[in-house]
Amino acid sequence: MRSYGQYCGLARSLEVVGDRWNLLIVRQLLIGPARYRDLMDGLPGIATNLLADRLRDLESSGVLERRLGPGGAVEYALTPWGSALRQPIESLIRWSTPLMARGPEGDVFRPEWLALALPALLATRAKVRRVATVGLEIGGPPLQLRATRSGFEVTPHDGRDLDATLRADPAYILGLAAGAFTLGDARTFGLIEVEGDESIVRTVFAA
Amino acid sequence: MRSYGQYCGLARSLEVVGDRWNLLIVRQLLIGPARYRDLMDGLPGIATNLLADRLRDLESSGVLERRLGPGGAVEYALTPWGSALRQPIESLIRWSTPLMARGPEGDVFRPEWLALALPALLATRAKVRRVATVGLEIGGPPLQLRATRSGFEVTPHDGRDLDATLRADPAYILGLAAGAFTLGDARTFGLIEVEGDESIVRTVFAA
DNA sequence: CCGCATCCTCATGGATACTG
DNA sequence: CAGTATCCATGAGGATGCGG
Numbered sequence: 261m262r263s264y265g266q267y268c269g270l271a272r273s274l275e276v277v278g279d280r281w282n283l284l285i286v287r288q289l290l291i292g293p294a295r296y297r298d299l300m301d302g303l304p305g306i307a308t309n310l311l312a313d314r315l316r317d318l319e320s321s322g323v324l325e326r327r328l329g330p331g332g333a334v335e336y337a338l339t340p341w342g343s344a345l346r347q348p349i350e351s352l353i354r355w356s357t358p359l360m361a362r363g364p365e366g367d368v369f370r371p372e373w374l375a376l377a378l379p380a381l382l383a384t385r386a387k388v389r390r391v392a393t394v395g396l397e398i399g400g401p402p403l404q405l406r407a408t409r410s411g412f413e414v415t416p417h418d419g420r421d422l423d424a425t426l427r428a429d430p431a432y433i434l435g436l437a438a439g440a441f442t443l444g445d446a447r448t449f450g451l452i453e454v455e456g457d458e459s460i461v462r463t464v465f466a467a
Numbered sequence: 468m469r470s471y472g473q474y475c476g477l478a479r480s481l482e483v484v485g486d487r488w489n490l491l492i493v494r495q496l497l498i499g500p501a502r503y504r505d506l507m508d509g510l511p512g513i514a515t516n517l518l519a520d521r522l523r524d525l526e527s528s529g530v531l532e533r534r535l536g537p538g539g540a541v542e543y544a545l546t547p548w549g550s551a552l553r554q555p556i557e558s559l560i561r562w563s564t565p566l567m568a569r570g571p572e573g574d575v576f577r578p579e580w581l582a583l584a585l586p587a588l589l590a591t592r593a594k595v596r597r598v599a600t601v602g603l604e605i606g607g608p609p610l611q612l613r614a615t616r617s618g619f620e621v622t623p624h625d626g627r628d629l630d631a632t633l634r635a636d637p638a639y640i641l642g643l644a645a646g647a648f649t650l651g652d653a654r655t656f657g658l659i660e661v662e663g664d665e666s667i668v669r670t671v672f673a674a
Numbered sequence: 675c676c677g678c679a680t681c682c683t684c685a686t687g688g689a690t691a692c693t694g
Numbered sequence: 695c696a697g698t699a700t701c702c703a704t705g706a707g708g709a710t711g712c713g714g
Contacts, residue, residue, distance in 0.1 A: 261487075262685085262686095262706085262707090263574075264491065264512060264574075265511065265512050265573075265574050265575060266491075266511065266512070266574050266575055266576075266577075266580075267567075267570075267571040267572075267574040267575065267576040267580075267637065267638075268491075268494070268574075268576075268577075268580045268584070269559065269560035269561075269562075269563035269564070269566070269567055269584055269587075269641075270490060270491065270494050270556055270559050270560055270563070270583070271491060271574075272563045272566040272567060273559040273560070273562055273563040273566065274490060274491070274559070275566075276566065278485075278487070278490075279686095280468075280485065280686090280687070281687095283477060283481060283485075284471065284473075284475075284477065284478060284481070287475070287477050295695085295696085296695075296696050296697070297695065297696075300696095304472065304473065305471060305472050305473070305688095306688095307687075307688050307689065307690090308689095308690095308696085308697065308698090309687090309688085309689090309697085309698070309699080309700095310686095310687065310688075311697090312696085312697055312698075313687095333695090334696080341562075341565060344562055345562060347558045347561070347562070348555050348558035348559045348562060349477055351554045351555035351558045352476065352477050352480040352481070352555045353476035353477055353480070354476075354554070355476075355480055355548075355551055355552060355554070355555060356476035356477070356479045356480040357476070358548060359476070359479040359480065359482075359483065360474075360476055360479060363474075364474040365474075366472075367470075367471075367472050367473050367474040367475075367478075368472060368473055368474065369473075369474040369475075370473075370475075373473075373474075373475045376477070377475070377476055380476075430474065431474075434476075469687090469688090469704090486705095487705090487706075488706095502676085502677090503676070503677050503678075504675090504676060504677080507677095512707090513707095514706070514707050514708060514709095515677085515678070515679090515708095516678080516679070516680080516706090516707085516708090517705095517706070517707075518677095518678090519677075519678055519679075540676085541676090541677080
């Protein structure tokens, strides 16, 4: 990225992460450290030369580091400063709500992206009434949403007991979470709970 | 911006505001509605064809609108959705703290940028002990920082009485504000106040 | 002047092939 | 698997033109 030549925090930030693909790479690493192949998979559409370029750029600017992971393979992980990009990224995810309401329209979807999106959307308004673990079945490997007093977390299902399971379209799940974000004030509303084995939306969290 | 083809809030956001200069244009309009010439002035380095292109893009995507201002001249203003970019932008400004510590290094500085940066840096940690208006003299037209219970605001000096005046380098002022952001917890600390006519840093806000 | 549109050059991005 | 190398298409930057 060519310099903007402006002594402004926004401009300087964008000189580091404003290049095409950069924030999406950080998104992938916020989910967890990853190898080159994982990044290629998680960033459908990126050209391999660009990924290599960007990883070099982001490493030299101190956003991520290249290290040896389990098995001695090279992996990429965010530095503490890079991890702090979670906040602006979550802000942009919340801002995107009107853009997501259209649905996928042919865009590819990867369930792992919910690991960032759901906490970002839920964190602002939804209050946890009781600690709960909700399974999410959307077509990939099963996920779980943990809701605790300290926040929300989406991870692969670790086999523990689920309070509920939601089998639904990704857009539907995002709509639910965005509703928790945008409605909230007006009334208590249901988010995710099932009765018996059915996927019925009920109250687990309340605004 | 070419589509990423990903059903992800971050990717969709970046398709709207990820193009070079876009967020900087929004930055200028967060300070206030502006005419074409104002934007050219506030965005040193932008090519005039790019500004025209980006204004079209951002208008058609619903971030800003073109309207008739006072005197019947065309001006640009953010839509409500565009104004909501204040949050991600403030997040990026906070994230930029390590990049700003280097100082300007020849980059141009415009005092109006403090209108975004100071509230962004102060909002997270600094608590207002008493309502105050502090003058900022940094070489352009005089500014004032209003600190109230509901937040911080930097505007041109409107002639009202000042509780203090700080005449300092922009980097110094940003360092003060960033310190309020990053230290905070440890102890009560001084931010901006003068004794008599001197520019001595004392306590107006406290963490 | 202000508010752009055109033209040209060069840097960057994207797709694909290839290599240690 | 983890990238490089190559080639082409696109977009940025700069200068300039031009109507109101």
